[in-house]
Amino acid sequence: MAEYIIKNGHVFDPLQGIKGDRADVAIKDGKIVKDNQVSSKAKTIDAKGKTVMAGAIEIHAHIAGPKVNVGRIYRPEDKLFTYTPKKGNIRMAGGTSIPTTFKTGYEYAKMGYTTAMEAAMPPLFSRHVHEEIRDTPIIDEGAFPVFGNNWFVMEYLKNNEIENTAAYCAWLLRATKGYAIKLVNPGGTEAWAWGLNCLSVNDPVPYFDITPAEIIKGLIEANEYLGLPHSIHIHPNNLGNPGNYTTTLDTLKLADGYKAKNKFGRDQVMHLTHTQFHSYGGDNWANFESKSKEIMDYVNKTKNITIDTGNVTLDETTTMTADGPFEHHLTELNHLKWANVDVELETAAGVVPYIYSPDIKVCAIQWAIGLELALMAKDASRCFITTDHPNAGPFTRYPRVIKWLMSAKAREAQIGAFKNSDKVVAATHIAGMDREISLYELAQMTRAGPAKSLGLASMCGGLKPGMDADVVVYDFSPDKPVTNPDQIEAAFSKAAHVFKSGVEVVTNGEVVNNGNKRTIWVNAKVKENPQVMRDIKEKFLKYYSVSQANYEALGHHIVPNPYAIEVDATQ
Amino acid sequence: METVTITMKNQPALYLEADNVAPDKFAGKTESQIAELHVYEGNTTSTLGKYFEVAGNAGATAADTRIVVKGDVKKVKYLGMKMSAGELVVEGSTDLYAGAWMSGGKMLVKGNVEAFAATGMKGGELIIEGNAGNYLGSAYRGDWRGVSGGKILVKGNAGSDVGQYMLGGEIVINGNADVHVMTHAEGGKVTIKGNAKSKLGGQLVDGTIIVFGTIDVMMPGFKFVDNVELEVDGTKAKFAHFIGDTGERHKKRKGQLIYGNLYKKI
Numbered sequence: 001m002a003e004y005i006i007k008n009g010h011v012f013d014p015l016q017g018i019k020g021d022r023a024d025v026a027i028k029d030g031k032i033v034k035d036n037q038v039s040s041k042a043k044t045i046d047a048k049g050k051t052v053m054a055g056a057i058e059i060h061a062h063i064a065g066p067k068v069n070v071g072r073i074y075r076p077e078d079k080l081f082t083y084t085p086k087k088g089n090i091r092m093a094g095g096t097s098i099p100t101t102f103k104t105g106y107e108y109a110k111m112g113y114t115t116a117m118e119a120a121m122p123p124l125f126s127r128h129v130h131e132e133i134r135d136t137p138i139i140d141e142g143a144f145p146v147f148g149n150n151w152f153v154m155e156y157l158k159n160n161e162i163e164n165t166a167a168y169c170a171w172l173l174r175a176t177k178g179y180a181i182k183l184v185n186p187g188g189t190e191a192w193a194w195g196l197n198c199l200s201v202n203d204p205v206p207y208f209d210i211t212p213a214e215i216i217k218g219l220i221e222a223n224e225y226l227g228l229p230h231s232i233h234i235h236p237n238n239l240g241n242p243g244n245y246t247t248t249l250d251t252l253k254l255a256d257g258y259k260a261k262n263k264f265g266r267d268q269v270m271h272l273t274h275t276q277f278h279s280y281g282g283d284n285w286a287n288f289e290s291k292s293k294e295i296m297d298y299v300n301k302t303k304n305i306t307i308d309t310g311n312v313t314l315d316e317t318t319t320m321t322a323d324g325p326f327e328h329h330l331t332e333l334n335h336l337k338w339a340n341v342d343v344e345l346e347t348a349a350g351v352v353p354y355i356y357s358p359d360i361k362v363c364a365i366q367w368a369i370g371l372e373l374a375l376m377a378k379d380a381s382r383c384f385i386t387t388d389h390p391n392a393g394p395f396t397r398y399p400r401v402i403k404w405l406m407s408a409k410a411r412e413a414q415i416g417a418f419k420n421s422d423k424v425v426a427a428t429h430i431a432g433m434d435r436e437i438s439l440y441e442l443a444q445m446t447r448a449g450p451a452k453s454l455g456l457a458s459m460c461g462g463l464k465p466g467m468d469a470d471v472v473v474y475d476f477s478p479d480k481p482v483t484n485p486d487q488i489e490a491a492f493s494k495a496a497h498v499f500k501s502g503v504e505v506v507t508n509g510e511v512v513n514n515g516n517k518r519t520i521w522v523n524a525k526v527k528e529n530p531q532v533m534r535d536i537k538e539k540f541l542k543y544y545s546v547s548q549a550n551y552e553a554l555g556h557h558i559v560p561n562p563y564a565i566e567v568d569a570t571q
Numbered sequence: 572m573e574t575v576t577i578t579m580k581n582q583p584a585l586y587l588e589a590d591n592v593a594p595d596k597f598a599g600k601t602e603s604q605i606a607e608l609h610v611y612e613g614n615t616t617s618t619l620g621k622y623f624e625v626a627g628n629a630g631a632t633a634a635d636t637r638i639v640v641k642g643d644v645k646k647v648k649y650l651g652m653k654m655s656a657g658e659l660v661v662e663g664s665t666d667l668y669a670g671a672w673m674s675g676g677k678m679l680v681k682g683n684v685e686a687f688a689a690t691g692m693k694g695g696e697l698i699i700e701g702n703a704g705n706y707l708g709s710a711y712r713g714d715w716r717g718v719s720g721g722k723i724l725v726k727g728n729a730g731s732d733v734g735q736y737m738l739g740g741e742i743v744i745n746g747n748a749d750v751h752v753m754t755h756a757e758g759g760k761v762t763i764k765g766n767a768k769s770k771l772g773g774q775l776v777d778g779t780i781i782v783f784g785t786i787d788v789m790m791p792g793f794k795f796v797d798n799v800e801l802e803v804d805g806t807k808a809k810f811a812h813f814i815g816d817t818g819e820r821h822k823k824r825k826g827q828l829i830y831g832n833l834y835k836k837i
Binding site: 077080085336 | 616710711712713714715820
């Protein structure tokens with residue numbers, strides 16, 4: 001394998017505490033090595049006056065699987081005039097908010113992302129998810145199966161059977177080649193199958209006689225019983241409604257008293273995702289306001305929680321979530337086309353297009369809230385940047401979000417461009433904020449932080465010798481003052497060089513190599529549990545429309561390049 | 572105004588995608604530069620000059636450019652796509668997406684057009700002397716934002732799904748129209764001088780449909796209001812006035828619900 005030495009760049013690596021010092025980064029056999037360990041044949045990359053970071057990590061995006069594909073199928077207009085033809089070994093690619101799998105891989109790589117997590121895998125359709133992951137080039141990917149409305153989980157947790165819940169979770173992670181325990185509107189999506197919802201953590205789930213709070217606490221306990229690399233990853237109840245910040249605080253408080261138990265260096269027991277959608281005050285759309293301060297005050301003082309932002313990017317996009325009732329609520333609001341799917345015994349999904357218009361007050365307030373969360377974060381290594389792609393905006397807008405975070409001037413310009421500027425300022429905190437995220441903090445929010453939260457800190461998100469050689473060089477000089485904030489957006493849109501596991505995949509903002517992508521999954525071993533195995537068998541015989549043998553994502557044709565993270569919970 | 576004449580000389584084996592045949596794309600170019608513009612035949616990219624004889628230089632701007640398309644172009648798609656000014660005359664019949672997304676200028680087709688003509692039109696004028704296929708003046712597949720302006724005249728008949736998701740502009744069909752007219756439209760006007768079939772104004776939110784001939788089956792969501800005297804295209808006549816689609820959501824203006832209107836000549 002080729003050797004490289006990236007010379008004289010300004011290195012930002014929170015893992016080693018390097019804050020922009022001039023240093024060399026050496027790559028050999030797919031790993032980062034000490035700079036004296038490469039031979040004289042190593043290819044030199046001149047990074048003088050440039051920024052060097054580890055490959056960025058996407059902790060939450062909807063980029064593969066049936067729900068994404070429903071969006072692709074029912075929104076041909078999202079693809080109109082966007083296709084680029086095949087060129088060399090780069091496939092034809094297109095789409096805007098729901099790009100093709102190929103475009104997904106290429107666009108992440110161009111921005112310097114080398115790892116991404118699909119945030120909601122319906123277990124029944126894990127084969128489809130993995131087929132799409134297989135066709136997404138370059139980036140390493142994992143997928144979070146959804147557990148928050150799963151019949152097994154609700155039945156075990158009703159009787160507080162943590163060991164059985166853990167055994168089932170371990171089985172499902174293995175069966176679906178999943179990475180972490182995801183909860184979406186716990187209990188509420190099951191209630192949706194009865195035409196209902198759970199808007200607080202104490203609303204009972206019909207038939208199952210359990211509350212969202214019991215599901216959340218039970219899954220935290222099961223997660224820590226297993227010692228999984230990531231914590232539970234939660235999209236809480238009551239998404240997107242004015243006044244929902246109290247539900248969010250109630251959810252966060254459920255993590256109180258729990259301590260992370262794992263060998264991966266993870267400290268949190270709960271990751272709260274797309275927090276922007278859960279930080280709303282007011283009780284209707286007229287007095288809708290930001291409650292980012294209330295949320296961040298709690299997050300800042302609570303060390304066993306990590307969050308991601310869910311930044312609104314002010315674009316036309318496609319919302320999609322396993323939160324079925326929310327998507328119905330949304331289509332009633334904007335009258336655009338609605339798709340809804342039920343996934344037997346497990347979950348559901350809805351899809352609705354959405355236009356975040358700068359002329360609409362609510363959209364502008366949402367934009368402000370997303371940025372406020374990141375700007376109020378005292379510990380940048382516990383607050384990560386996402387757009388909940390494609391829900392708050394396409395992931396291809398990360399460079400623009402970074403511009404807004406790094407430049408108060410860019411924020412001011414956007415606030416001034418809102419149609420209801422005064423009302424937006426009155427309902428938010430954004431106007432008075434002068435904090436500008438530094439490159440070091442950016443590396444915490446997009447590299448070291450998510451890596452640690454995912455339990456991958458020994459593998460990626462840093463530039464320590466021995467780690468995977470995921471390295472990015474941005475044509476951005478920390479020494480020069482930024483005269484025009486658009487320079488930030490331009491530099492982070494097209495990285496000068498991107499290495500994935502030691503292979504140069506992007507040069508001067510263009511994809512040059514399809515790399516050797518892997519599917520990361522978690523193989524958790526538990527003590528033999530005949531009861532759970534019998535329950536699984538029985539559910540397949542009684543309820544599932546497929547047989548157990550046709551359910552599991554097995555074999556190299558489905559997961560061609562797997563990378564299993566081993567967890568032993570038999571002790 | 573300068574005229575560029577392109578004449579089919581080599582028929583494509585597959586259908587040809589000629590989205591560069593528009594005054595905007597020709598403007599400022601010489602005969603040989605025009606011949607170098609790309610076209611797609613299946614997955615192969617080649618040049619306009621491979622299929623067409625190009626004669627004449629274009630004007631400096633689209634508004635100064637007139638294109639005449641001669642020969643058999645029944646297998647050519649996207650003629651006049653996205654044109655914003657100038658003129659385009661097709662002497663025969665053409666395939667899909669004629670004048671699609673046009674925003675200005677004038678396009679005349681002396682023969683027939685296939686489906687999706689004037690898809691997503693924003694302005695300008697499209698005249699079809701023959702018949703139009705399905706989805707004339709409709710939204711692009713999946714989009715809820717259809718034709719927002721401009722004028723379309725069909726001297727013959729039109730196929731199904733005329734003016735789907737229309738927002739504005741005007742379509743006049745001198746002959747008959749097939750099923751589904753102005754489905755889910757929120758504005759604009761479609762006039763059918765001949766007969767209509769069924770499903771006129773299904774899910775109509777706002778906008779106007781005028782029918783001179785017969786309607787095979789009325790939508791159940793339309794309600795008779797009264798008989799009115801109207802002058803349409805210089806013809807004064809009495810029309811039965813219906814509103815609808817009452818099964819669809821409607822906007823309110825000054826506290827009143829605004830319905831779509833359907834007029835049928837008595």
